[in-house]
Amino acid sequence: GESVGLHLPTLSVQEGDNSIINCAYSNSASDYFIWYKQESGKGPQFIIDIRSNMDKRQGQRVTVLLNKTVKHLSLQIAATQPGDSAVYFCAEKGAGGTSYGKLTFGQGTILTVHP
Amino acid sequence: KAGVTQTPRYLIKTRGQQVTLSCSPISGHRSVSWYQQTPGQGLQFLFEYFSETQRNKGNFPGRFSGRQFSNSRSEMNVSTLELGDSALYLCASSWTTGNEQFFGPGTRLTVL
Numbered sequence: 001g002e003s004v005g006l007h008l009p010t011l012s013v014q015e016g017d018n019s020i021i022n023c024a025y026s027n028s029a030s031d032y033f034i035w036y037k038q039e040s041g042k043g044p045q046f047i048i049d050i051r052s053n054m055d056k057r058q059g060q061r062v063t064v065l066l067n068k069t070v071k072h073l074s075l076q077i078a079a080t081q082p083g084d085s086a087v088y089f090c091a092e093k094g095a096g097g098t099s100y101g102k103l104t105f106g107q108g109t110i111l112t113v114h115p
Numbered sequence: 116k117a118g119v120t121q122t123p124r125y126l127i128k129t130r131g132q133q134v135t136l137s138c139s140p141i142s143g144h145r146s147v148s149w150y151q152q153t154p155g156q157g158l159q160f161l162f163e164y165f166s167e168t169q170r171n172k173g174n175f176p177g178r179f180s181g182r183q184f185s186n187s188r189s190e191m192n193v194s195t196l197e198l199g200d201s202a203l204y205l206c207a208s209s210w211t212t213g214n215e216q217f218f219g220p221g222t223r224l225t226v227l
Contacts, residue, residue: 034215043119043205043218044158089158102171103148103207103216105158 008087010110019077019113023090023106028071030092034103035064035075039086047075047088077111085113117142119208119219127225133194136222140187140208146170147189148216149181152203161204164189165212193224201226 013019025033031052036044050057050064050073057064063076073090090106120139128134140147148171149161160173164183181191187208193200203223207216 036218041220043207043220046215046217049215091158102160102163102173103150104160105150107157 008108008110010112012112012114013080015080015082015113015115017080019075019080019084019111021075021077021088021109021111023073023075023109025071025073025090025092025104025106027092027094027104028068030094030104032093033064033066033073034091034093035062035073036089036091036105037084037086038089038108044089080111080113082113082115085111087111119206119217121204121206121219121222123222124220125223125225127227128196129227130196130198132196133192134196134224135190135192136204136206136224138189138191138206138208138219140189140206141217144208144210144217145187146209146212146214146216147183147187148207148209149189149191150205150207151175152205152221153201158205161191163212170212196226198226200224 034049035047037047038044048059048062048064050066055066061078065074087108089108091103094102122137146165148163152158162181163171167183178194183189203221205221207218209216
């Protein structure tokens with residue numbers, strides 16, 4: 001049958017605005033979550049991570065929030081810049097057994113920052 | 116410190132052929148994972164190698180295989196190529212299984 005491509009969510013913001021990118025994860029046993037940024041023609045680049053025993057972690061201009069009750073992650077980017085334009089992926093890492101260390105990625109969100 | 120390198124960066128093959136992709140991890144990293152990225156399926160885990168042993172495998176057919184050498188460099192092989200194998204193949208390395216993974220730029224495979 002015909003394959004259906006992923007329809008990636010998109011977020012369009014003005015330079016200087018704050019951006020919030022959301023992600024729902026699937027495995028309640030996952031113990032580690034990562035946000036990656038992928039620019040065109042490049043591999044994913046690590047942005048920030050968070051362990052399941054935390055609900056918030058801050059980096060430089062970025063904050064990750066974890067809500068385990070509803071299995072939801074968000075990435076907040078402060079003062080978004082044109083260089084932040086990319087596809088953003090959340091990933092969850094298996095906690096044990098045959099899933100240990102294996103990354104499962106979300107579908108991605110396209111962030112476009114307008115000058 | 117040099118990042119993860121992948122060769123070749125671009126490859127064009129025809130259906131039925133086979134292909135071998137190479138990945139050199141960051142110096143000192145012993146774990147190498149491979150991922151397939153397509154517009155239809157997104158990023159999907161293929162397999163992970165640590166100390167020359169496959170530790171984890173994703174849900175891909177047996178046509179996809181890999182190996183790791185004693186210097187931690189890894190290769191993946193796809194036999195009997197199909198049109199649907201066209202994708203960006205990404206390699207990621209880490210100190211060991213479960214640690215932060217650093218990705219290479221990928222190999223863009225096109226199957227005609």
